[in-house]
Amino acid sequence: MHEVHEREILEKLREIGAERVLIQTPEGLKREAQELACFLEGEGIDVIISGDINYGACDPADREAKMLGCDALIHLGHSYMQLHLEVPAIFVPAFAKVDVIPALERNLGEIRKLGRRIGLVTTVQHIHQLERARDFLENHGFKVFIGEGDGRVSFRGQVLGCNFTAAYVDADGILFIGAGYFHPIGVALATKKPTLAVNPYSGDALWMEREVERTIRKRWGQIAKAYNAEKFGVIISTKKGQLRLAEARRIVRLLREHGRKAELIAMNHISYPSLEGFDFDAYVVVACPRVPIDDVENWRKPVLTPPEVELLLGLREEYKFDEIVGGKRSINEPLGVAFHGPGNGV
């Protein structure tokens, strides 16, 4: 169970002078949000909990906070993403307690197959152990590279589902520390380097090659299905950190220049059922890059990413993973509770 640092949050709120706050939480921290609300109310703070499911720092509820008369936003579970926020925000990343070293130790043989020069990345859950992991690996003869990452991430070596800039290092292969396929498959697709995922909970190590092949094959399948599509719905998201209006307009223009029809569609949470009533032959998601990749089974129409449209129109040859990049990172997030004023928080 992750810890929520109640006292520290209260202190930050008092520093800001906030009297009314909105707490936003991912699915897995809802009970912590509820406990935090209870604690803060006991300290005289008015609290509203956001019931909207949150998938990332790309979707801060700062507009909702402002609208509800809140002085501050508490965003649980994710680290800060550089965005212009309308109220002061406290980001409370959830750090996992599991020790990452035993899993690395157990999988040294597999890690060696990456080569001697390895890139090391992880998610925010394990980021506080990245230096320890690096030391451990260097003590075992590896040359470890930890990428800076750009403005979408808070920490060196941190990857998001949509941003692998911290994995763009001059290494033979990439070692990802963390659970599941979601992040390391993205690392492998984006970097095109051998990628090994070491899971600190199970102690397992997984190579991404087969998953990458399977995913790219599926993506080409989507491109093929959209090949003769006439009418494209080009979808943008109103989530602040997913809004890529200029890129969407570029895709609409490209499609129209190539004789296809295209309309811009804006939505908050992107899911196929909401689109069912429209008369489009195919969709392009110019928002979270993971929607077309991970949710494709739920779409009854082909759904592409922007680079896949370029492949479809013959403007690109090699498969490219869609990423959202975010300019230069101008902060180094302190570990733990982190405060960001309204504005870009720099």
Added chain:
Amino acid sequence: MHEVHEREILEKLREIGAERVLIQTPEGLKREAQELACFLEGEGIDVIISGDINYGACDPADREAKMLGCDALIHLGHSYMQLHLEVPAIFVPAFAKVDVIPALERNLGEIRKLGRRIGLVTTVQHIHQLERARDFLENHGFKVFIGEGDGRVSFRGQVLGCNFTAAYVDADGILFIGAGYFHPIGVALATKKPTLAVNPYSGDALWMEREVERTIRKRWGQIAKAYNAEKFGVIISTKKGQLRLAEARRIVRLLREHGRKAELIAMNHISYPSLEGFDFDAYVVVACPRVPIDDVENWRKPVLTPPEVELLLGLREEYKFDEIVGGKRSINEPLGVAFHGPGNGV
């Protein structure tokens, strides 16, 4: 199929000087929205279609329009609701072509059972025929009352799912013209008068008594299930026309004064699955009054309206339907395409 008055909309946009618009549509008019987008783009207007499902004028996408750099909002399918909007908005109610008179004629015998003094209400779909219906009924010996309605509706005699103020007239019974149970059950629950719904499509007439009884029985069932609940989630909506923050705070206060725990939850689209991770024993929806009534089967926890909380706490005795009322109506909407500037549109 409803008509969308493309030329008229274009004219209004030119009057406003809008160059970029967001089109918002209910599920049933998605293809019309798409055709309208196509038409307007042919006339040099930049268009974005909202893909978010819209259920009413209580949820205008004016904030989204502003955020996306649009000069105007086109809201299809519903008539204007007095709200402070952030961009100029064009409301395009969808008027049904079906003639309402034959169904009235066919059901004169049933209508007579309402008494001689009848209140006459309908939805925006048939509002353009309300005067004809009144004349027809008066020619058949009825004294017809058409209520003013308040600021939430655009037309005299118009009801919404959450507002039956146009049915509050000094009559023996209420005649509703329109399809389905959704509106007339609300009329009957709110007015507590005999209510007959005449469906102009099928020609059928339905008495609401049995439905009302069934609904009230179910509502008491919910109240009973919540009787020993300790922790209440009191839900507000961030949809502009459903936000009842003061009322929600009143309910939180009432619950706490009576020894229950209560937390405020804010969400956009209210549905139980988003709430599943919380640890509440029961919920109160202080947003769209129809959510607890019509969606109750999908909730695994008891879900109440604000008056039902008063019943639960013994502060009220008689069942009362939750309505959102909206102050005095200060406009009389012209039929057809209607323009409202930013602000309260008065």
